[in-house]
Amino acid sequence: MSTQARTIKKYPNRRLYDTETSSYITLADVKKLVLDNVEFKVEDAKTKEDLTRAILLQIILEEESAGAPMFTSDSLSQIIRFYGNAMQGMMGSYLEKNIQTFMQIQNKLQDQSRQVYGKNPMLNSETWNEFVRMQGPAMQGLMSSYLEQSARTFLDMQNQLQTQTRNLWGNFPFPGFPGAGEGKKDGDEPKS
Numbered sequence: 001m002s003t004q005a006r007t008i009k010k011y012p013n014r015r016l017y018d019t020e021t022s023s024y025i026t027l028a029d030v031k032k033l034v035l036d037n038v039e040f041k042v043e044d045a046k047t048k049e050d051l052t053r054a055i056l057l058q059i060i061l062e063e064e065s066a067g068a069p070m071f072t073s074d075s076l077s078q079i080i081r082f083y084g085n086a087m088q089g090m091m092g093s094y095l096e097k098n099i100q101t102f103m104q105i106q107n108k109l110q111d112q113s114r115q116v117y118g119k120n121p122m123l124n125s126e127t128w129n130e131f132v133r134m135q136g137p138a139m140q141g142l143m144s145s146y147l148e149q150s151a152r153t154f155l156d157m158q159n160q161l162q163t164q165t166r167n168l169w170g171n172f173p174f175p176g177f178p179g180a181g182e183g184k185k186d187g188d189e190p191k192s
Contacts, residue, residue: 006033006040010051016042031059090157098150 008030009017018025033040034056042055064071071079082091 003039006038008040008042008055009045010042010055011045016055017045027055027059027062030055034059094154101150 007019008025009019011017016025016027016030017023018029030040030042040052042051043049044051063069079091082088085091
């Protein structure tokens with residue numbers, strides 16, 4: 001049985017209306033839906049345009065401004081530089097896969113903490129924080145290994161793309177293009 005995503009309507013006065021509860025809600029309420037893993041869709045009340053991403057970005061902006069940002073200015077600048085870049089689509093996929101892997105690591109840590117601290121460690125954030133502090137060096141090692149592996153995978157992918165590009169375009173006589181005309185040997189006559 002598949003359930004339909006909850007619909008939240010955004011009105012011109014910037015208010016959000018939850019159609020399931022028949023009440024106006026705030027961004028904090030939408031954040032709670034995200035934290036509770038509730039599927040929802042935010043749409044413009046008049047045009048029905050999907051505004052979900054814009055609302056999620058607004059929540060991220062508020063979180064980043066709240067005093068403990070997740071992203072440095074440098075990392076945000078790097079992300080911005082990928083817009084319009086040929087690698088934009090791949091970067092989005094790469095980031096998404098990294099977040100999924102990070103979530104898997106977090107789930108494994110939570111499973112380990114359940115074994116140490118009991119059934120529901122997340123109810124007590126102090127207990128969870130203590131567990132994470134104790135696991136700090138191991139987590140850092142795990143994340144460093146993962147990031148190194150991820151970087152190697154990304155570089156391998158980039159090298160494969162470059163090789164494929166050279167193979168595809170290398171036989172064309174583009175001046176200055178690496179591999180241009182490499183298929184031709186000395187003494188070979190051009191084919192007509």
